Amino acid sequence: MDEAATPAEAHDVLGRALTALQDLLGEEWEVSLQPEHQSEQFMPAPTADLGWDAVVRITSKNDSMFTELLVDVRGSVTPRDVAGYISSTALLVRRVNAYTRLVIFSPWISPRTQEELRRREIGYVDLTGNISLRVPRPAIIIQTQGADRAPARHRAPSSKPLLTGPRAGRLVRILTDVSPPYRATELAKRSDLSLPYVSRLLDTLEDQLLIERDGKVIVRVEWQQLLRTRASHLDLMKQTSPQGMLAPNGVQAVLDRLVKLNGLVAGGEVLVTGSYAARPVAPVAVGGQLMLYVTQDPLHFSDVAHELRVMPVPESADVLFLQPSDLSVVQRPRRYDRYRQVGLSQLVLDCLSGPGRLPAEGEKVLEFMAAEESAWRIPDISRLRHQDD
Missing domain, CATH: 3.30.460 (Beta Polymerase; domain 2)
Structure with a gap:
């Protein structure tokens, strides 16, 4: 459970996500927490230090075959999180047991983050209906689409600006039109934007894996995905x-x-x-x-x-x-x-x-x-x- 989610919030996300999985799988399957996670008050698992909060078992009622999912319950998750420790945890899980999967539960997961999770074969469930789960044994494949924008009740407060508004548009166009390397100070000067605003927006873009920095220098821009992401906020x-x-x-x-x-x-x-x-x-x-x-x-x-x-x-x-x-x-x-x-x-x-x-x-x-x-x-x-x- 990450710091952005309180135990009560994590308990709610866990319960609702498990219900969603059970509804999708139907009566021939049973979705349940392992005994140590069936208390009324959700508490992190003893294995939480390894990168997950709960162990969920999915059992086929026809032949009693089952698989276990290691669930990481998060208040929010970014592509940068996925590329970092989440990916490392998933790799560790697969090395220990090829049939066990790491799955992220969260109130809402952005399309960009979903893409990164799928690319690394990490499952996810959010409360708007974005679900991806692939298990080799027993064979389970689930892929559903929910909200592509965060519902108001799931938007976490942040001091970082989003890719909305004219100011963000100025920076997006320069990042696309000009090859790196360059620094935030140069971008602020050329875009006629304040350095603090540019720095915060660059932090957001780095979280989304839309830019890569070496120290303070931007060395790579994923300009195609940057344009798609910016356009998704426009009409x-x-x-x-x-x-x-x-x-x-x-x-x-x-x-x-x-x-x-x-x-x-x-x-x-x-x-x-x-x-x-x-x-x-x-x-x-x-x-x-x-x-x-x-x-x-x-x-x-x-x-x-x-x-x-x-x-x-x-x-x-x-x-x-x-x-x-x-x-x-x-x-x-x-x-x-x-x-x-x-x-x-x-x-x-x-x-x-x-x-x-x-x-x-x-x-x-x-x-x-x-x-x-x-x-x-x-x-x-x-x-x-x-x-x-």
Whole structure:
């Protein structure tokens, strides 16, 4: 039992998780604690110092064959926990008995942590229905999906910031767009964020195994998973206040106007995102709405509409004007095909957090980026300001 869970909380998690397993296995199986763990007040097992809190037996009523699970009850668990002592404990368990499994019980386990647990063949059960259990003898395979975001009642208070909000977006884009190594001080300077905030967010990213540090120097960034994780906290349609427009002469005519104006419209910049920006690098489908980030104040959207020869409509729009939530959204734009569009990292965030087929297009853009990393990633953070200028 970790320090974040009191004995009463651990007892509740243990009981509810055992009930969930029993319900999934059905009447032909019996799920029970070993005798030393059947008291009313949950107490850590004598073996808790080895990395688990309870021993659970699963018995087949048909042939009396059984397996034992060593359960680690935790108030919370991070990918870094999994990669560290949890993984070491699981390896020890398998060396002692190939048929015994370590299983993590927790109120909620994040998708990223689930991925790390499955990769290391460690079982888990959370109270929202995320369950993974594989036992070779007797043969048991359970895989269910619950909440991909922590319910409010299971959110542990933390001083570390999450990957939400515009400030986190600035740092995510720099970490993606620029190859390491670099330090927190350099990231704070280039992102115009406070050093304490950047340091705390980097701690969070390290816990999630999204970055790796050697001392104070970031030496590796898992940028694909970083973008996916950031996008999971976003909703493109909610955060950009889209305004629908109709293009009487068709979407292609709007693109032609953008090319002619070089993306500078009504005194501001207009950048393409969404499907039309993804298509030049990852053609998946045709059609769809033309999504445009408009840097002007929304009060001047009518001027932009006039220059692009579109008109506002309450529904059935084929063009959407989007408001960037932060200046970083439109930084480091790229020219693909004939028009200017958002940078690739921002494009992925927009697609993965967008509606319809956009997430699939975002994954295709990620594939392109992985194959052509040297072509788009800035090799040295000292060059970043020049790139932004």
